Amino acid sequence: MTSTRYRSPAVRRLAEVVDRVAPRDPERWDGRERVPGAGGVPVRVSQARARQLRMVVGMFDRAVGRPEVAGGSVLRAPARLFEAETLDGFWSLAVAGELRHRAEDRGRELPLASQRVVLDCVALLGAVAAPGVPLYLPVLPQPVLKPTVTPRSLEALYRGMVDLAGAGPLSRDGTALSYEDRARLLAMVAILLDAAPRSGELAAMRLDDLAVDEVAVGVRRRQQKAPANRAEEIATLARVHPETARSVLLGAVERVSEATRQRVLAAITELGPAPEVEWYELREGSRVAVRRWLEVREGLVAGIGGGRSGLWVTLQSSKAGPAGVTLRPQGLRQGFARGVTALNWVMAGSYGWEPLPTTVEQIRRSTSVVPLEEPPER
Structure with a gap:
């Protein structure tokens, strides 16, 4: 318009x-x-x-x-x-x-x-x-976070992941997970457990974000960890409410005192810029899951002539195009939720299995990961 x-x-x-x-x-x-x-x-x-x-x-x-x-x-x-x-x-x-x-x-x-x-x-x-107009904006409540996965459940998930990656087709009462769907889902879960990317960061991953022999994965944090999106970190460091930090970040300084503004600015300086890429080690089971997906991906991409750099691609034809097209963030979230829903159903009753959350965010917040100090060989 x-x-x-x-x-x-x-x-x-x-x-x-x-x-x-x-x-x-x-x-x-x-x-x-x-x-x-x-x-x-x-x-x-x-x-x-x-x-x-x-x-x-x-x-x-x-x-x-x-x-x-x-x-x-x-x-x-x-x-x-x-x-x-x-x-x-x-x-x-x-x-x-x-x-x-x-x-x-x-x-x-x-x-x-x-x-x-x-x-x-x-x-x-x-x-x-309207730079000369004072803005009086409402203060929004903090969102209620969905429950996360317990550490015990995460360990059970990781132990079973390698077995699932090599198992035959999973099906129960008409609900099935194809080999391709399972390979992609388990690779996503593996990277979630070891690197804790957000859904947008997961969708943005490329082949060159994997180190040699899949020993590590790089997560591009720049957009999510830019100062304007780090309000909670800044607020904790400055000892203010996150909404106060956002007011300073967005320039609404008339809502805070000068002393508070200086504390927030000092916290921003202390945090410093976030690295463009953070690298995380992949455990052996995660490497197995990622390698199996790469094999599946290669066949899918070959069907459209190759040349695709995105790590995650579609499994079948859709509105986005033929199978092998790079998944967009919304498609990744939908595919992840659909895959986990099916996985929870076909695995129900299996020893040690507890239903997984269907959102990337819930699993991401369940993990505690530390980036590598030095980038690995690529």
Whole structure:
């Protein structure tokens, strides 16, 4: 949607601001303007954040003209969108799900994680489009984390993993795990146990993230461990609430004292930059699981002419393309959940087996891993 299609002059001008920091034109992407980052240091937004910013502009467009939003469609200056009265109306509509893009989804309350994304985007847009307007943003509660896997269950899982990797087809009451599906799932679980990547980090892995003989795996932490996404670590070090750390990271300094801001900035400096790649040793059982998957992967990729660098690929034709296409993060999460659900069913009743969580995050948070001090041979 171009800025000329937005109803409010203020939203059209806000869209123009977004186009400077997150242009749709690929040829302009590398020259995009910087935005205030941690401690006010200018940074460039990521592709993911660019999509989120455009989403929030669309939400502003659907909010103008509603009785809950002061000024409505006659607002002209983008700064007016971030004034307290206007922003209060926008936020209440957003949380209630009234500003969703799809009409059939409207009225479904935004989950807490989505609220946090919208809040972060509003803070960023306010800093860029309305630098002189003080932002009064709500404080969101901390999410309730899903239960993790017990250490005993993790050990049982690891002990059984090598046996499962070499076992025949698994099936029970019509539910089956093909050899290919099982090989991919167990390789994913192996890397989760030894390196604890997030789902996006797992999906981003490439073949060259594996060391020689699969003795180690590299996890690209740069996006997830950038200062703006390390609020909990920073808050612990500075002895403040995570929301206070986020306020400083997002430039909303009017919400905190100068002394608190300096403590947060000192914590950011002490943490220092995260390495682009952290390397983790793979245990022998994990190497077996990864090698079996690499054999399966080679056959899948060969069917489309090879040349794919992604570690995880599709097992069959789908909307994404033929079998052998690199899995995207959403596809990886869906495939992981489907595979674990089937695995839990066919393994139910087996000695020592306890049902696995169906999300990458629950298993990731169950593990405690330490990166290698030196990168291995690649």
